[in-house]
Amino acid sequence: MRVIKCRKISAGRAEGLSLFSPAPISFFGTIDPLTSEVIEKNHPLYGQRIAGKILIYPTGRGSTVGSYVLYGLSRRGLAPKAIIMKEAEPIVAVGAIMADIPLVDRPESFDFKSGLHIIVDADRGEIIIP
């Protein structure tokens, strides 16, 4: 078992399979709000859905409307279970808090990949890979 220390931004605990993006994500533009599919051409996750995943990506960008997109995804039951970022930014932080999605950033190391079984315990500031 591996425990990676991190910083809590949005509270909660979640467990699931990771979806890793080496490229930034803008919830307004990169993600289809109706399906949770990555619709930005040339994005490394193009065509994949973020719903139900532990979404891991370096940083965010784009419009503040992105907070509402993340909130909307959760209202449709299409939100990621948790989010891990290298460095959180205000748009995703606000969206995650609105939607009760655990969000952590600044993990001690950022060597993730897709398909890992991961537990995010934001309240304790820990990412656990059993």
Next chain:
Amino acid sequence: MYLTNKQEAILKGEEGWAKKKCLEIIVGLGEIYGADRLIPVASTQISGVSYKTLGEYGLQWVESLAPAKVVVPSTLNPAGMDLCCWLEMGVPEEFAEKQMRVIRAYERLGVITLCSCTPYLAGFAPRFGEHVAWSESSAVCFVNSFLGTRTNREGGPSALASAITGLTANYGLHLDENRKPTAIVKVSAKLFGLSDYSALGYLLGKAVQHDIPYLRGLPSLDVDEAKALSAAAAASGNLALFHAEGFTPESRVDISGVGERLHIDGRDVKEVYEELSTIRSGKIDLVAIGCPHASLAELKAAAALLNGKKVSPTSKLWFFTSLPVKVLAKRLGFIDIIEGAGGKVFTDCCMIVAPLERMGFTTIAVNSAKAALYAPTASKVDVVFTTFEKCVDIALEGRLV
């Protein structure tokens, strides 16, 4: 981050779900920016009002916060339509229904439904040194720079969270050390009219992405000039604070050791008109003045130019302003003159957040660099950026002159 016992109790939900979520937002942002504590705000100004930008889920979020109430005076950014005269604007009815749902949702929270990007011209001017949480980017830059108020550039949800909690996190432009000038910008351009100030702001915002500029050599800076400059600088480069030698309250600081970054001359300003215009000739569907919302002085100037004239039947001339300014302009006779010439003065909204693309417009003329920058993407129209006087001429002719 240090939190008081009362704040801890709010986070535990002791004052209800809405207040808990809103304080979580404020604390979350404070964590990201390394704030040491939370500070009270005197007012808020909330963006995310036009249904076009807020959308269904944004609306549901605002609705979900009731029955919580805002605890400080809070006003709104422009909506997607004149809340009274939307039929005259040609706004689709189903849009109007959604828009009124947004307004009612904010009303239930106790927000003052003044929908304006210039609340400081409509009875809501913060004072020097006061901490506030405002989100309209042009107003943020204006109050920080021209009034010496302290606000970060909030997003809609965080400004609303500050309204409900009365708090913001102590970081960024709330702190002395982040407000000092870091780059001198020499202005040798002679500036004629508000569109020149807008063009200057556009250049300034683009050039100083991570600096607090100190402008030297501005010929003048009145309220309307500062409004135009702030709006364009905030739109082209996220600028939230500038200092102008001899004009702004925080410009009287030691600037020895601050280097000159940029020199803007008359030719640079002229070139912005070319750069931001996407068409050079032809018919113009709409001439739109009031980005940011037109002041009383601008409506007076419009009335003087339009007296006894007639807007072309193939074009429209629309002014956008705040409700209090329109009421005063009506009393002073400016509205009657503008309407007598075939123009319209709308309140609560603007050419960027109204659904222009669904109202049949394809070409617009503006005297605002911000509007010229945003309109092609926000409303899918071609745009001409020119002076106030030429805008009026275009409306009279119905085409570029």
